[in-house]
Each structure stands twice: as structure tokens, then as C-alpha cells.
Amino acid sequence: MSTFRHKLIENSIYGLLYFCFALIILFLVIISFYIFKNSAGTLSLSFIFEYPRNGMTEGGIFPIIIGTCFVTIISAIFAIPIGISGAIYLNEYAKKSFFTNIIRLSIRNLAAVPSIVYGLFGLAIFVKTLNLGTCVLSAGLTLGLLTLPTIITASEEALKNVPAAYREGALALGLTKWQVLRTNVIPVAVPGIITGIILSISRALGETAPILFTGAAFYIPHLSLNVLDQFMALPYHLYIMSTQHHDISGVRGIAYSTAAILILITLILNIIASTIRYRYRNAFK
Amino acid sequence: MPLNNKEKGNLMNKTILKSDHFTFQYGNKVAIEDISLNINLKKITSIIGPSGCGKSTYLRSFNRMNELIGNVSHSGNIFFHNEDIYDSNIDVVDLRTKIGMVFQKPNPFPKSIKENILYGPKLHGEKNKSTLSDIVEYYLKKVYLWDEVKDKLNESAFSISGGQQQRLCIARALAVHPEVLLMDEPCSALDPIATLRIEDLMRELSSEVTIMIVTHNMQQAARISDFTAFFNTDESRIGRLIEFGLTKDIFTNPKKQDTTNYITGRFG
Numbered sequence: 001m002s003t004f005r006h007k008l009i010e011n012s013i014y015g016l017l018y019f020c021f022a023l024i025i026l027f028l029v030i031i032s033f034y035i036f037k038n039s040a041g042t043l044s045l046s047f048i049f050e051y052p053r054n055g056m057t058e059g060g061i062f063p064i065i066i067g068t069c070f071v072t073i074i075s076a077i078f079a080i081p082i083g084i085s086g087a088i089y090l091n092e093y094a095k096k097s098f099f100t101n102i103i104r105l106s107i108r109n110l111a112a113v114p115s116i117v118y119g120l121f122g123l124a125i126f127v128k129t130l131n132l133g134t135c136v137l138s139a140g141l142t143l144g145l146l147t148l149p150t151i152i153t154a155s156e157e158a159l160k161n162v163p164a165a166y167r168e169g170a171l172a173l174g175l176t177k178w179q180v181l182r183t184n185v186i187p188v189a190v191p192g193i194i195t196g197i198i199l200s201i202s203r204a205l206g207e208t209a210p211i212l213f214t215g216a217a218f219y220i221p222h223l224s225l226n227v228l229d230q231f232m233a234l235p236y237h238l239y240i241m242s243t244q245h246h247d248i249s250g251v252r253g254i255a256y257s258t259a260a261i262l263i264l265i266t267l268i269l270n271i272i273a274s275t276i277r278y279r280y281r282n283a284f285k
Numbered sequence: 286m287p288l289n290n291k292e293k294g295n296l297m298n299k300t301i302l303k304s305d306h307f308t309f310q311y312g313n314k315v316a317i318e319d320i321s322l323n324i325n326l327k328k329i330t331s332i333i334g335p336s337g338c339g340k341s342t343y344l345r346s347f348n349r350m351n352e353l354i355g356n357v358s359h360s361g362n363i364f365f366h367n368e369d370i371y372d373s374n375i376d377v378v379d380l381r382t383k384i385g386m387v388f389q390k391p392n393p394f395p396k397s398i399k400e401n402i403l404y405g406p407k408l409h410g411e412k413n414k415s416t417l418s419d420i421v422e423y424y425l426k427k428v429y430l431w432d433e434v435k436d437k438l439n440e441s442a443f444s445i446s447g448g449q450q451q452r453l454c455i456a457r458a459l460a461v462h463p464e465v466l467l468m469d470e471p472c473s474a475l476d477p478i479a480t481l482r483i484e485d486l487m488r489e490l491s492s493e494v495t496i497m498i499v500t501h502n503m504q505q506a507a508r509i510s511d512f513t514a515f516f517n518t519d520e521s522r523i524g525r526l527i528e529f530g531l532t533k534d535i536f537t538n539p540k541k542q543d544t545t546n547y548i549t550g551r552f553g
Contacts, residue, residue, distance in 0.1 A: 175381075
């Protein structure tokens with residue numbers, strides 16, 4: 001009787017968990033299938049490497065892909081060093097006090113602030129106050145702000161997970177705190193830090209709201225790599241193609257293909273993250 | 286059997302470390318109180334006592350590792366070569382170079398065997414390639430690990446056994462030329478054979494460095510140490526030094542009833 005009950009509980013829990021897992025996979029498959037099915041016929045190598053033509057009803061999205069990469073790189077250059085440094089300070093140097101706990105809590109909360117708020121903040125600070133205008137730099141900085149909380153939180157967790165024995169062992173050899181951090185703590189935390197960075201960047205990559213007022217353009221006929229120029233970006237392009245274009249039904253294929261490319265870029269980034277993590281984790285085990 | 290005076294004279298030679306009415310507390314909780322003790326140069330001093338009596342706290346006071354926790358305070362002094370190690374002029378980093386430590390659980394760094402040995406010397410500025418490789422060989426030989434690992438110096442330090450890892454950690458600590466080695470239950474995570482090898486090594490090393498060892502294992506203290514300090518907690522859970530003396534005296538002719546009870550296994 002008791003065995004039967006145990007088995008029943010075990011099996012129901014297993015069934016429930018399996019069902020939820022299957023549901024996640026199902027959604028993923030449906031979304032991907034739907035997007036790739038609808039982009040068939042448009043999505044090709046030339047779609048990736050050509051400029052848009054005829055009022056964006058034909059051709060590819062090359063400058064748009066480049067624009068997204070460009071703004072992402074700018075945001076990474078800004079957010080990664082500041083984010084990691086902030087995390088190191090918080091976890092290694094800041095005194096444990098009520099005040100630092102408030103700061104930590106605020107950073108966690110910043111990660112949940114809607115991206116449109118970041119967009120408006122970027123407009124007010126970078127575009128207007130600092131007078132940078134709407135450009136790649138303003139948009140990159142705004143996206144950088146958006147990614148900072150995630151980078152800080154993930155890096156702090158990664159540092160926290162470094163075994164105390166590594167720090168103590170190294171300190172006991174008569175090394176300074178910074179020597180210990182540099183050679184025996186940060187390297188161990190790198191996989192976790194990289195995961196945080198890539199996850200937050202791949203989120204930023206797909207954001208529309210923060211770049212909407214700060215630099216993204218509806219259409220630019222030629223590609224510019226000047227940080228003070230406006231740019232086209234994948235998520236905004238997707239938004240235009242699905243809601244703002246004069247011939248929405250005519251450019252459905254382009255819209256779906258743009259979505260497909262966005263998904264593929266995110267996927268590639270995540271694969272890179274996993275590879276780096278895997279390499280580091282197995283370097284010395 | 287008690288030692289005669291000549292034997293005692295040989296053992297009591299020179300004091301390297303001296304704690305003088307040393308008290309240490311975590312926040313409001315006093316961990317150890319009023320400990321006065323002399324540690325003799327190039328001898329092995331073991332600290333024994335029941336769990337929670339402050340042995341480790343006391344040991345970690347000598348290289349100021351206790352401070353890492355924060356919200357701790359002390360009174361009294363600890364002198365190293367007659368210099369107060371808690372004086373504001375003392376460079377803690379420098380102090381820890383001279384007073385090394387081996388931990389309870391072997392803690393090799395996630396690096397190769399070679400890099401573990403070289404970790405200290407490299408960061409202390411040694412760059413010469415041939416000197417560095419000499420250092421690796423010298424210290425691995427010193428801890429009798431060379432023959433076992435000489436063909437896999439570039440492999441992960443996690444790939445060797447627990448006992449080998451602990452000897453590697455001892456070699457790593459020795460490679461920065463400490464004068465004192467603090468060992469915090471260095472064998473508690475090891476099997477009996479690995480334990481014996483570490484004990485032999487400690488006897489060997491005591492001709493060059495002063496060793497302080499915290500141990501739960503009374504036979505170990507009796508086997509390896511020249512001096513033994515017995516700690517116990519009082520009614521208010523504060524760790525105190527009950528008795529200190531030559532290991533032989535402590536184990537054969539203890540003066541305090543507490544010590545007798547502990548070493549005969551009546552408590553602890």
C-alpha cells in the first residue's frame with residue numbers, strides 16, 4: 001500500500017515535470033518552425049549580404065545586420081569593463097553594510113526596469129543633455145546601461161562561487177588582495193562572468209525600445225561606421241516591416257527573414273558562450 | 286617518563302613566536318581568552334583540545350587570517366621575533382610570507398602541479414626560467430612528491446590523490462621561504478598512510494622551519510610534536526589554554542585534571 005503510494009507520487013511528479021519540459025520544447029519548435037517556414041523564399045545568402053532596394057520591398061538586410069552588430073559592440077565596450085569592475089568592488093571590497101545591501105538590491109531591480117524607460121533615459125541623458133544626438137554612440141550607451149545590471153549580478157554571483165579556499169590559500173602565501181584576485185579568483189569566475197555578459201548582450205541585441213529614440217533610423221541608404229551617425233538595427237527593422245511599412249503584406253517574407261536572422265545571431269552568441277564556458281570549466285578539473 | 290634537565294634544555298632553545306595575554310573575539314563572542322605561550326624555534330608545537338575550544342582561531346591569529354572575516358577584535362599581543370604582529374607598522378602581506386599556512390582540506394589551486402608550486406615565487410617576482418624549474422624540482426623533492434609527479438608536472442593539481450595534494454600544498458607554502466608553518470588539521474581529510482607520510486615530512490621539515498599544528502588526533506600530537514598546548518572551553522564557551530609543556534610531560538605526566546581527562550579519552 002505504502003509502496004504503491006510512493007510510486008504514485010514519484011510517477012506523478014515525474015509526469016508533471018516531463019509535461020512542463022515538453023511544453024517548453026513544443027513552443028520553441030513551433031515558433032522556430034513558423035518563422036523559418038514563412039521566411040522560406042526570402043532567406044538566403046544574398047539576403048544577408050545585400051542592401052535593401054525599392055523602398056525596402058526587395059534586397060537584403062546587410063546594413064541592418066552590421067548596424068545591430070555595431071551598436072552591440074559599442075554597448076559591450078561600455079558595459080563589460082564597468083560591469084565587471086562594479087561586481088569586483090561589490091563582492092570583494094565593499095564592506096557588508098545596510099548601505100551596500102541597498103545598492104545591491106537596487107542593481108537587481110534595475111534589471112527589471114522596462115526597456116522603454118531606459119530608452120527615455122538615454123534620450124534625456126545621452127541625446128539631449130550630453131548633446132550626442134541620435135546616433136550609434138547614444139544607442140550603444142543606452143543599451144549598455146540596460147545590460148549593466150545583468151552583467152554586475154552575474155559577475156558577482158560568479159565571484160561569490162569561487163571557493164574560499166582559493167582566496168585563503170593564496171593570501172596565506174603572502175600575496176596582496178589584488179594579486180590574489182587577478183591570478184586566482186577572477187580567472188576562476190570567468191566562465192560565469194562570460195555567461196552573464198553574453199546572456200545580457202543577446203537580450204540587448206533584440207531590444208527595440210532603448211534604441212528607438214536614441215539612434216535607430218527607419219531607413220539609411222548607405223552604411224556608415226561613424227559612431228555619431230544614425231543606424232538601422234534588426235529589431236527596429238522587424239518592427240517597421242511588420243507594422244510601419246507602406247506595403248506590410250508585400251514585405252512579410254522580409255520581416256520573417258529578419259526575425260530568423262535575429263534568432264540565428266542570438267543562437268550563435270549563445271553557442272559561443274557555451275563553448276567558452278565549457279573550455280574554461282575543463283581547463284583544470 | 287619525564288625528561289631530565291639536559292633534554293629539556295635542548296628543547297627549550299629560542300623563542301620565535303610569543304603570545305602575551307592574547308584574546309580574540311568575533312563580534313561580541315570571545316573565542317579565546319588570555320593565552321600566553323612561547324613557541325620555540327624549529328620545533329613542532331601541537332595544539333590539542335575538544336571541538337570549539339578555539340584552536341584554529343588561535344592558529345589563524347599568527348598570520349592574521351582571522352581578520353578576513355571582518356568584525357573581529359583582539360587584545361594582548363603576539364610577537365614574532367619580538368615584533369608585535371598586530372602593530373600598525375606591520376605589513377600583513379609580508380607577515381604571511383614569513384608565516385605560511387597549510388589548511389585542513391588540501392586546497393590546490395585550479396592550475397597545473399608546476400604552477401601551484403610557482404604561484405608564490407612568481408608573484409613575488411621570480412622570473413628566471415631555470416630558477417623557476419629548479420624551484421619546482423627542489424620543493425617537490427622536499428615533500429617527497431617529485432618521483433610521483435615528475436612526469437605530469439603540467440597536469441591539473443586535482444588529478445593527484447588527496448595526500449599528494451596536501452604535500453603539494455605544503456611544498457607550495459615552503460616555496461615562499463616561510464620561517465613558520467601553521468598547519469590547521471592538515472591530515473584530517475587524509476587516509477592513515479597519507480597521514481603518516483605527512484607526519485614524517487613534518488619531522489623532517491622541523492629542522493628548517495618552526496611548525497605549529499592544530500590536531501584532533503592525540504596520537505599524532507604525541508608522535509610528532511616537541512611541545513603540546515592543551516586548550517579547553519570554560520563554562521561560558523570561551524577557549525582557554527589549560528596546560529602547555531613538553532609533549533612528553535603533557536602525555537605522561539599532565540598537571541591538570543582536565544588534561545588527564547582529555548588525553549585518556551574521557552571527553553572530547
